[in-house]
Amino acid sequence: MIEQRIDIDALVVGAGIAGLQSALDLADRGYSVLLVEREASIGGKMIALSKVFPTMDCASCITTPRMSSAAHHDNITTWTYTDVDSITPDGAAFTAKLTRKARYVDEDLCIGCRLCEYACPVELPHEFEGNMGARRAAYIPFGTAIPQKALIDIDGCVYCGKCEKACPTDAIDFGQKPVSVTVHARSVVIATGFETTPLDAKKEYQGGVAANVISALDMERLLSPNGPYGRVLRPSDGKIPDNVAYVQCAGSRDETLGVPYCSRVCCMYAIKQTMLLSGSLPLADITVYYMDIRAFGKGYEQFYQTARSMGINFVKAKVARIEEEPNGDLKLRVEIIEEDGRVSEMAHDLVVLSVGLKPGDDPRRFIGVDLDQYGFVASPEPKLDATLTSMPGVAAAGTAIGPKDIVDSIMEASAAATKVATYLGPPPNSPQPADDGVQIDIREIEAGDALAVAGHSEVLRG
């Protein structure tokens, strides 16, 4: 294994939307940032989403500019396909041991033409598409991946050499080995994100067994214009579904799964998906079986009411069991709470489980921060400073701290960057105050006061 060593102001672990925002905020202030991501592209979970609630903005349109900004920022070094092995305190700073995994493609030579991918004879389930689509053993992670560089899944490689022959820049390099890197970082931001609770966690729902019981993240890919089928089809036979059900709290608020907490986003993403589905499948019946609808954010209740007015059928009920019919349809045994508690059997041709959120990684694997009982990073001041961790110089942001939506993740990421900047002090080479500068105590200025200082005149408006 080859070894390298670098020095940096801030090490940001995880390049989802929270990690990207923290990295950009710190870099914009002049700090040198190393942004590391275990996957082969930055972007995290958000880049796989179709649209975001409640604005219905295209998720990719929001995420890709930030991905691009981070990848091209002078103060940010971005390393994908990199594992964090350990981060240990070293005086007032930290020593991090990282492993840059072998892509078997020279990133400097690869031009992202995908000719290696077209030449590769091995087709494997594509994780990015919830395994509903295919990728090849030599592949670029997805269309908007950054970097647009190929990699070879060596476990799926049959050593046919076709990728080497197809590559016009001789970028394929089977001689690559993992590179061990020692990073000397003055601060750390943990933004390791979330994973969804397993589709098969509740055996009675047949997730992972019945082909037409899918997760909400799978539905995000089906709804995405560049999704696996290019339209919404059910995975068992390609039928265009006409009777879709959502089962809420299918991985949250459940002691038996070790997830007693509310995942905070499932109600809203389900409502968003039903609205998108009613656009994609105008003739389909769409039913949401829920315990409570938790639409707590700005504009969220209106969003919910809009979905109701569009004809989405919200039924306060608890789904006890799902059974698969021979033709792939699904029979749901449902206790209708809002009526008389009677048990009904409902038929649907596609069921979406609103799975919950759990930590995306175990940070204790590589750093000694305190975690809460569910494995999220714990703050010693959860009310006053959620981004704080038990280790000085280490902040956390986004769903690494707990379930939350994209808006809150981004705000928290900026808060974490501010916390780290305060800890670091002025960045190196930061501009010094001008000699003729006048020190003003902002606390003494009332809103609306006229201010005339050293030749400058402005009015602070309340």
Place this chain on the structure above:
Amino acid sequence: MTAVDKPRNKMLELKERRGPVSSALLESVRQNNAVKSAIKKSLAGGAMTVPEIAEASGMPTKTILWTVTAMRKYGSVVEDSTDGSYVRYALVAKDPR
């Protein structure tokens, strides 16, 4: 470039270090190629839905859909039209890859 540095040699050296390709992987490649051939044979007569291809080839609909999806992604199959609740797929005139 020395003999060891040649790409082919590097690949063979890696193969030697990692051991032979698993029989399960080789079998899945063989099966995938067989499904693709069956789909191409079925679609040679015109556009078909996934259940129609499955019936003609005697293969499961889920397998056919996954493979048609892969073929569509890599340019050998296109959507033709919809037939009730199903999409009809067709072979492209000339498989580019």
